[in-house]
Amino acid sequence: MRTLSDEALTVIVAIITFFTLSSVIVLFVIAFQRRQIRFKQTTAQLQLDFETTLIQSQLEMQEQTRLHIAEELHDNIGALSSLIKINLNLLSVAPDEERRTQVLKESKELVKTLITDVKQLSISLHTNRLTSISITEAFEFEIQRIQKLQLFTINFQVEGEEVALPNDKQIILYRICQELLHNIVKHAQPTLVTVRLLFTKNQLQVFIDDDGVGFDVEAAKQKVNGSGLINLYNRAKLMGGSLYLKSDSVNGTHCTIQIPLPPFEE
């Protein structure tokens, strides 16, 4: 059997080496490109999920805003208008001038209140107005509105140095808290509500606590009409943050919202 010369052996080893090397390069290109495609597909899916959640949340917010307007119109504006109408009717049957003057004065006061309430409702619904003020001012405004109902006491505290939030985040956070407070008004029957804003270096934490009757959080999530609660979680996620809810009949409800602050969110 013929043996290979050293030269031939060297060349054969070199051929095999180059063959292996070129094959590895081709395999690397295939693996790299496939990974790139997978990465793109995952990113596109995440983007799609994000947009779907965003649209869902926007629709949910719009629905809640409509409900809020309806409630305000019925409970407040409607009631005041009825009162004004009754007063005006009283004018025609008032026995003397003194009584008519008194009814007229009361009516003017009611109209004044009505105008103020309509203005406040307009401010609370107007997105541009919400973004033209700070998040603390927006909270103060909403709390004042609720306090006027005189259903319970609200403590409002701000800790740390306030940092301006991007407009979209400010609106989302405000709407979340607005909904939480409205839920307290409607369902919790508390005597004391505490709203606390805590600005730290990296994040803003909002604590909303009440001493009301509480509710079963997990059961509420499972309900068909409990999508509102799920949406609160989703909206917090949209801001890159989170929402924690703890509730029982003894200690009431405690809610914490955490969102990253602008310089660190990227």
Place this chain on the structure above:
Amino acid sequence: MTPRIIAFADSWVPFVVLIIVVILNNKKLYKELGFLFLYLLAQFVFNTWANYLPYYYSDHRYSNTTNNYYIYHIGLPVAFLALVYFFKVKQKDLFFSKAFFLAGLFLFFYFIFSSFFVQTIATFNYISYTIASAYILAVCINYLQRIVHVDIEFDILKSPVFWFVAGLFIYYSTSLVVFFSFSIFIKKLNEMGGTVWSVQNIMMMVGFALITKGILCAHSQTKR
């Protein structure tokens, strides 16, 4: 003794690929890949001619009395020009398309010039083969690096051009070693030639198998 199936692989491998092309009977393929088929045809014709000639004159394939080197002097420019045009058509980047085409044309004329004035017709033109291999590798590397760096949306495993480039890249990276080694071990060319060619032919089988995969990809795409 190298098995004949391997020793003559450089003849039958391109022939088998061409037979597959004929069996596929897809006219669109001829239009799409005409230059590639021309390259395969050149490989088959000139390799068969070069393989057959020594047997015709002598019992020994690499007999000193038989000189088949002039066939390689004809075969190289023909096969090379077919590939140059193939790459020109398939290259997406306008700059590289022009640059490689002009460089390819220049090399084509150099190979002809070299056959008369550098490595004459009576010697094996390994310098020209080395340069041609380096050129083809450069084009392939350019294509592969584009896949890594440029945002390509499609799956390359379904791309015929990728398979052609992968096949040519693997085949010519080993060819480069073979032809370059001839410049070092020139005095032992005849002695080592048979064994080295056989190993090289195995690499050719791998490379051309990938090219066949590319042809089948192109066939399935043009049939849609």
